[in-house]
Structures are given as structure tokens and as C-alpha cells.
Amino acid sequence: NAGVTQTPKFRVLKTGQSMTLLCAQDMNHEYMYWYRQDPGMGLRLIHYSVGEGTTAKGEVPDGYNVSRLKKQNFLLGLESAAPSQTSVYFCASSYSSLSFLRNTGELFFGEGSRLTVL
Amino acid sequence: AQSVTQPDIHITVSEGASLELRCNYSYGATPYLFWYVQSPGQGLQLLLKYFSGDTLVQGIKGFEAEFKRSQSSFNLRKPSVHWSDAAEYFCAVGVNAGNNRKLIWGLGTSLAVNP
Numbered sequence: 001n002a003g004v005t006q007t008p009k010f011r012v013l014k015t016g017q018s019m020t021l022l023c024a025q026d027m028n029h030e031y032m033y034w035y036r037q038d039p040g041m042g043l044r045l046i047h048y049s050v051g052e053g054t055t056a057k058g059e060v061p062d063g064y065n066v067s068r069l070k071k072q073n074f075l076l077g078l079e080s081a082a083p084s085q086t087s088v089y090f091c092a093s094s095y096s097s098l099s100f101l102r103n104t105g106e107l108f109f110g111e112g113s114r115l116t117v118l
Numbered sequence: 119a120q121s122v123t124q125p126d127i128h129i130t131v132s133e134g135a136s137l138e139l140r141c142n143y144s145y146g147a148t149p150y151l152f153w154y155v156q157s158p159g160q161g162l163q164l165l166l167k168y169f170s171g172d173t174l175v176q177g178i179k180g181f182e183a184e185f186k187r188s189q190s191s192f193n194l195r196k197p198s199v200h201w202s203d204a205a206e207y208f209c210a211v212g213v214n215a216g217n218n219r220k221l222i223w224g225l226g227t228s229l230a231v232n233p
Contacts, residue, residue: 004161041225107162107164110161111160112159112161
């Protein structure tokens with residue numbers, strides 16, 4: 001039972017390079033999220049998706065793009081990496097239901113992807 | 119404004135000692151409350167959650183938390199800490215956001231355990 005899997009786990013980029021982080025979940029969750037974690041700033045939501053083919057901006061979306069072409073996958077792209085994007089990135093997913101009360105906001109996390117931009 | 123405060127950035131306890139990590143929130147309605155733990159180099163794992171009912175909830179790894187509505191708090195406790203409990207602990211509150219809920223995160227409390 002893999003849960004949420006992120007690839008790659010580590011990456012070093014030079015300023016201006018592009019890359020894509022892949023998140024895959026096998027729990028049939030509708031909702032998926034990308035967070036970044038920085039010291040002293042906790043978790044900040046970058047983008048999220050409430051279903052296949054839909055994406056929305058979170059708190060800190062600038063410099064990132066996302067796509068959700070398949071329900072199980074959520075991609076985070078950096079078109080032109082900057083040193084300020086050095087961070088640990090976490091993907092998460094959550095269950096949703098037509099019953100609002102069952103959508104409790106509980107998240108299931110991947111193990112993280114550590115990105116360094118030089 | 120909706121917010122979550124974890125007043126203690128860093129806590130050090132001795133192995134075998136009791137632990138209490140504080141969490142206070144600001145939210146107008148009844149929240150869904152969570153504690154997550156992040157071990158070094160790992161992702162976040164749910165420790166426990168409160169949705170309704172009994173205000174004292176039990177979680178994994180021997181942790182418990184108590185919801186106190188009057189104090190807007192959801193403090194995490196463990197009677198006897200083990201060295202493996204050294205980690206970062208995050209409190210989160212699930213709030214209404216349209217047809218979904220979103221999580222408001224605290225900044226975390228780093229726990230160190232002395233042998």
C-alpha cells in the first residue's frame with residue numbers, strides 16, 4: 001500500500017532551470033495538494049486540485065505551475081527556478097465525498113522532495 | 119481571522135518525562151482538529167484528530183489530546199516520552215472553505231529528547 005509517492009526525493013538545480021515534481025496517490029482521493037516547508041514558516045500551500053482536470057492557487061503560487069491530467073497524479077512544475085524556491089516540497093491528498101461532513105480535511109502526505117536551487 | 123498558534127517553538131524533555139505541547143486556535147465555528155508528527159527527513163503523519171464527541175482523544179504512539187472549547191485549545195500530551203518521539207509536531211485546524219475544508223497550520227514545535 002504505497003499511499004502518496006513523490007519523485008524525485010532530491011534535486012539540485014541551477015537558477016533558471018526547469019523541473020517537474022511528480023506526486024502519485026493510490027487511494028482514489030479526489031483532492032491533492034502541494035505544500036512547501038521552510039524553517040520557521042511551517043507549511044504553506046502552493047496549489048491544490050479538487051479533481052481531475054482542475055487546479056487552484058494556494059497561498060504561495062507564484063513561480064509554480066501544476067497539472068492534474070489523471071486523478072492519481074499531481075505535477076508541480078518550476079519553469080525558471082530561483083534560489084527562493086529552495087525548499088522541501090510535500091504532496092498530500094485527501095478524501096472527499098458528496099457528503100460534506102465526511103470531508104474532514106485530513107491529509108495523507110508523501111515523504112517530501114528536497115529541492116536546492118543554486 | 120483564522121489562525122493556529124503553537125507557542126513553543128522548541129521543547130526539550132528527558133526520556134521518561136511527561137510531555138505537553140500547546141496549540142491554540144482562532145476560528146468562529148467548531149473546528150476539526152489535528153496533530154501531525156514529522157520525524158527527521160520524513161513526511162507528516164497523523165497522530166490524532168478530533169471531530170466531535172469525547173473531548174479527550176487517543177492517538178497513535180501513546181499520544182492523547184484534549185479539546186477545550188472555552189480555551190480554544192487542543193493540547194497534545196504523552197505521559198512518558200521515548201527517545202523516538204523526537205520530531206516536529208504540527209497542530210492544524212480544519213475550517214470551512216466553500217464545499218471543502220482547508221487546513222490552517224501552526225508553525226510547529228520541535229521536540230528534543232535527552233537520554
